[in-house]
Amino acid sequence: MPTSFLKLKKLQKTITLMQFNLILAIWLGLVLNFGFFEKINQLTPYQGIKSMLFLGATVIVIVATYNLLLQLISWKWSAKFFASLFVIIGGLSAYFVNSLGVIITPDQIQNLLQTDVREAKDLWSIRLIIWTLIFVISPLAVMATLKIEKESLQKQILKKAVMSSVSILFIVTLLFCFYVDYAAIFREHRDLKSMISPQNTIASTLSYYKKKSPKEKLPLVSYGEDAHVVQPAQPSKQPKLMVLVVGETARAESFSLNGYAKNTNPELSKLNIINFSQVSSCGTATAVSLPCMFSGMIRKDYDEKLANHREGLLDIAQRAGYKVTWIDNNSGCKGTCDRVEQYQIPQALKQKWCDASGECLDEILVDSLRDYLKNLQKNDTASHLIVLHQMGSHGPAYFKRSKAPYQPFQPMCNSNAIQGCSTTELHNSYDNSIVYTDHVLSQIIQTLKQNTDYQTGFWYLSDHGESTGEHGLYLHGAPYSMAPTQQTHIPMLMWFSETWQLKNAEQVACLNTQSKQILSHDNLFPSLLSLLDIKTQVIESKNDMLKDCSHALKNKV
Incomplete structure (x- = not known):
């Protein structure tokens, strides 16, 4: 084995899959979405301690939702793949949401796919590079130092069942407690969910390909076939x-x-x-x-x-x-x-x-x-x-x-x-x-x-x-x-x-x-x-x- 690989292996810290998923859920739900939480805080109907409780409840709901999702798709063999994917997508989309106030929608995905190299280059800056180092490269590097502990399938399923139940309990309880407030906010601001990374980019991409992407080989529909120029009574020599x-x-x-x-x-x-x-x-x-x-x-x-x-x-x-x-x-x-x-x-x-x-x-x-x-x-x-x-x-x-x-x-x-x-x-x-x-x-x-x-x-x-x-x-x-x-x-x-x-x-x-x-x-x-x-x-x-x-x-x- 190469020396560098052996050194990396020595640095690796063993961690359970449950711990890995929980840490990733906190990173995705809390760290990447401070712009969303800032917006929620502006829209909250409360002041003082009630405002802080409402904001805290929102953080827990988002983290618990990601944690529940990870219990379903993240296993020992797939955990780092999905984690890397979410960290990259979430880190980059969070830059545009948190730094520029951009809301990620299917239209934005369409803009991205239809832009050219010159326009894309205009988006790159020192700020984006620093952001990428902190919110994309660094977590990927940390992830490389973690080794997921081997556990029996039965034990994994049991832990996932417990974590899923706890996550659902937090989500249902907090949504029930603040249902009226969430309903009012999201009814008036339906696109708030498009500020939550990385789900905004993933959901908008799927929506784009389902509803907006051009379909190939569709026949051209004629339109205005009767179009003609109405000539003036005295035709002009100047068209x-x-x-x-x-x-x-x-x-x-x-x-x-x-x-x-x-x-x-x-x-x-x-x-x-x-x-x-x-x-x-x-x-x-x-x-x-x-x-x-x-x-x-x-x-x-x-x-x-x-x-x-x-x-x-x-x-x-x-x-x-x-x-x-x-x-x-x-x-x-x-x-x-x-x-x-x-x-x-x-x-x-x-x-x-x-x-x-x-x-x-x-x-x-x-x-x-x-x-x-x-x-x-x-x-x-x-x-x-x-x-x-x-x-x-x-x-x-x-x-x-x-x-x-x-x-x-x-x-x-x-x-x-x-x-x-x-x-x-x-x-x-x-x-x-x-x-x-x-x-x-x-x-x-x-x-x-x-x-x-x-x-x-x-x-x-x-x-x-x-x-x-x-x-x-x-x-x-x-x-x-x-x-x-x-x-x-x-x-x-x-x-x-x-x-x-x-x-x-x-x-x-x-x-x-x-x-x-x-x-x-x-x-x-x-x-x-x-x-x-x-x-x-x-x-x-x-x-x-x-x-x-x-x-x-x-x-x-």
């Missing part, structure tokens, strides 16, 4: 060209256009735009919002499985005769652009705007749009819908989402371990990313303004918002039912060229009347099709921003 910019992680409350005290929109504020101040997102993460907003389904009725294999907005626009192009500076279109042209960004632009890891500043979208327009044939008579997908304010590395000329707010948080930055630094870093988005959007509008071959239009809206420490939450992806407004209240604005306004005066006038109305992603599908003069029976008129006031305009006339 329509609409640029739809899908923002990333921008929240409305950080736009000075919406009343934010810091001037985050110095360039857009000087342009003739229509700013919509009361808009909400379909989801709190890209993996949900992006397919939803293009699907033709409203948020409350959104069926993710159906959206995965049904045609959407871009397919309908293409069927109606529009040349549809997707230009991406993010982690992909989540299936929404699979059947339309996907512009390949030239290598020269990547060298200009991207770093060594392949992460690019959003001005690459401006140059890509200019390159795309430059290469259109001069006698082109096709109408165009171009979608630009931003990197935007994607966190936690907000400091990467802007460059020096667009960083007026100092000091900044120059780290992706954002929970370690001061509130001022964190907000400055995020706000600077909005300032840079303001510049990018303004440059896109200026590019369209200079193009006289088309009636040009511009529509910007973010996929979801972002939490930057409010209510102890960071990033995004909270369950929609409990998500703060920072994650659901999004910016949206439009701009139209003089030619578009001249030839579509009623459209623009109609939109101007709705700048302060309550709107959402639900309005994108029908309203964009109407703006593009596309008619189809699948348009729900109640969410069509143009249909909403068309009668009022006619009555005025």
